[in-house]
Amino acid sequence: MTRIAAVHGVLPPNRYSQAEITDVVAKVCLPAGTDRRLLDRLHASAQVGHRNLVLPLDQYGKLDGFRMANDLFIDAAVELGVEAIGGALDAAGLAPADIDMIMCTSVTGIAAPSIDARLAGRLGLRPDVKRLPVFGLGCVAGAAGIARLHDYLRGWPDHVAVLLSVELCSLTLQRADGSVANLVASALFGDGAAAVVACGPEARPASGRPASGHPELQRPGPPQRSPGPTVVATRSHLYPGSERVMGWDVGDTGFTVVLDASVPDVVRTYLADDVNGFLADHGLTTDDVTAWVCHPGGPKVLEAVAETLGLPPGALDLTWRSLAEIGNLSSASVLHVLRDTLALRPPPPGTPALLIAMGPGFCSELVLLRW
Template identity: 25%
Template sequence: MKSYICAIGTANPAHKIPQMQIAGFMAGALQFDAANTRKLNALYRISGIESRYTVLEDYSRANGDFEFFPNTAGLEPFPLVSQRMQAYRQHALPLSLEAVRNCFEQVDASDPRQKVTHLITVSCTGMYAPGLDIELVEALELPSHTERTSVNFMGCYAAFNALKLADNICKANAEANVLVVCTELCTLHFQKSVEHDHLVSNALFGDGAAAVWLSSKPQSGFNLAFEAFHCELVPSGKKDMAWHIGDFGFEMTLSAYIPELIKKGIKQFAERILDKLALKPEAINWFAIHPGGRKILEAIEQELGITKEDNRFAYQVLREFGNMSSVTVLFVLQKLLAELKPENDGEHVLSFAFGPGLTMEAMLLKICHVR
């Protein structure tokens, strides 16, 4: 029995901020002089990002008049974790609902809400209990017996774990319809630090949500059938990518060595998932790679011998939205789905994501077009 991604819906907050405007906010918050501001601007210009979305309008107000951050020099007293979690709880549900409604519009059912048997929520940027999963059940008026699972704090690859769980559920129960909802409010966790890791993470991450409908039965139109999954740990990168809860928000470790670590292992990693189906690299027609950053995408292209055109969906998402942690690869898959034509039926999609550990996740999908 197979399972299928039948629909993907996405959503972003109302505040779309140009990348260089965010750089201005950061330079002011860090109280940089002219020389350091020029260096920061250079970092933002080469990021490959043109704009990001945020639940905090403050990032568009470089001269103050803030609502979330204090209107003081240096933003002191800097917001505590409790304040950031309060903002997460305020904004996570509305954004999640927008993504779900966008997804439901694509589902071939008169009332998808009554068809949901399982709900999986994913986030690494906020948590509370009773949580987002219960709030979604109530707000969507899902059946009260909907089975719920939460995947928390696993970082940028977490959507893969949710999709693997949904795949197993659908294979075990032919009547299952699984709703996966990923919601990340990364911009709540701005760190007022001049450490390189924090400067880079401040330059990359944005906010977004995505909802996925999965079933053991494909629906009319384009579906993505799960063919194989593969996961590997690279322990030597454990300290290079990490995510910790500090006193003033969640703190990202993202070292400059990550692209090189991924480059060293990506070819063998790709071969191992292809071997599960006895496929050669040339059998892959499409790529859906998590855009963790421009250098990561370039490293993968060099090692696998693929072009920027092959990897265009990742670059498009990075350019328009930045890195939205677990949500991002679902945006990439949505861009890919929108470009498919009936003649692509049966072609293969290879997808990657990376996160703390250093964890490398891959999945192999097959395009299924139902007339």
Template identity: 35%
Template sequence: MHSAALVSLATSVPAHTFLQKDVLAAAWDIFGSRFPDYERFASIYTNTGIIKRHGVKPFDWYLTPRGWPERTEAFLEGAEALYIEVAGKALASAGIRAADVDTVVTVCSTGIATPSLDARVHRRMGFRSDVSRVPVFGLGCAGGASGLSIASRLAQARPGTNVLLVTIELCSLALRLDELTKANIIATSLFGDGAAAIVLRAGDGGETQIESTGEHLWPDTLDVMGWSVDPLGFGVILRRTVPEFVSSELKPALEKILTRMRLSLADIGRFICHPGGAKVINAIESALALDQGTLDHERDVIADYGNMSAPTVLFILQRALAKGLPARSLLTALGPGFTASCVALRRAV
């Protein structure tokens, strides 16, 4: 079968920029007097490696308690606008119109929309009435890699058709003022908003091709990462230490995935990893026996944007593409499940 190839890749973030130092100051005001031993936990903000992040709402909006109706209104307004922006950029870079898109895959886990986001932007985008729509929810931080895997298989199944992948996450809308938990403090220190879009096509070449895809789901790990749901909205679940999990579990899982791809770790010239946070990046380098500092694009993206969940690894891919990929790369992300999702990329010779 023809391999799916990347035709274009675009990224976008909302207009509102939050400096990490300002987030830390606000967090002290919000949590300092209410969270036991907060002074010790406040160091999280300075240890993330983040300089700034972006949010779909102005900074002060997040300092007032919000419930489901307000969060959902903000999600729909912000997600639709960001969707149109990033998809439009990817289509323009690919030299096609929305009417040329045959399948659109939309990945999002930070808001609920029914009709789905692709339907809500359908008229404004200019999609055809017969476009195939594939909305995907619940993949969390793994969504960029899993979404690319899904979109590539759909492109491969119908050579010559255009598949548009849009990953969009408004993580900031899930930040909570009421939850006095370590997980919420970590989330407040890490997450930002962003979107990425890719056009894929199979059958007519392309410099960067999807060679293979794979996933690994660890049993009995539902408590590692996810959402809780209550009348105020989503609440983050982080009940195990992800860096420690990565240190012990990532390499064996990747080896199993690569074996199914008929590859090995030695075949990979570049790892493109969802960063999670600074400690996760260090843990990945250690687990894969990479020299410290190897995951440079990962550190740069987390510094500039924070953890945007699903789109983050595609921001990193964009930088890696600009610098030039080796013969074979492995894009990988971890997310709820607990799951590792991988995409092997091959540079056409």
């Protein structure tokens, strides 16, 4: 089975409290003299304490259209991508030349050549590396990416594959847009990246190869290795009639968020049947799951997940912690929660865990793991 050898998350350096961000959003998104009580209420109820942003706060009012925002996305995505993949390879004890396939996902910017192509030379990837850039999956892409790595490694069991997620949500903020959807997004979403290194069951990478030939990968101290989980199975579910629940409208000013208030209701309608059926196919119930690695979609979504699955108190603590500390990083968020699970609360060896994310479509992706 596919083994997750390492997960590494990175954040841009500009870190702000929710109150600081709220004040800037009021200036950028609301017309002068507008009552900001709705904005304040939405930001307070998001249960986000701090977020990291790719730009200093005072620069968001100066963004001049989609081209400027997307150029900034490309530059920052390459830098964060190099850092995320480099950290994950170090943790796995591998070198860039060990990578046989790289999947790169984002829904907050576009690039051609893709981000993976732009960072290949910086990292020292082999010229025959297989590349798969993915756009449009949104928040579900962290889980879906692991699932698709697993699919690939089933066909190429002696390979090493990497998933890179880079999401710079703040660059999609729409100026002079006081809509509820834009204000909710401004309350929840932050910026960050994460990389996952996955190995097929027959992988024999040349892990002794030093990474010192690549300046971006030089880090003090030895790699910190810990046994990661294996991927047992995955399941995707696209829900009917839900295309306008979440996503983007793309216009002259870039990406305008589509975010319907029905998201928690969709979770309550479908998720329990999906999870229970998936687990039952493997002889399991929710009581057997020892770790829930869930995307932090927002307070109402997390409450709906816990309620519909009947989760015990504390089951989503690491997800709530991630939401409070860094906000919702779209596809990178569930990978940060997976990293935290590995580092802070690994389940007992041999026990099952379930990774869950949902996103535009509207859809869900489930990944059954075993520690």
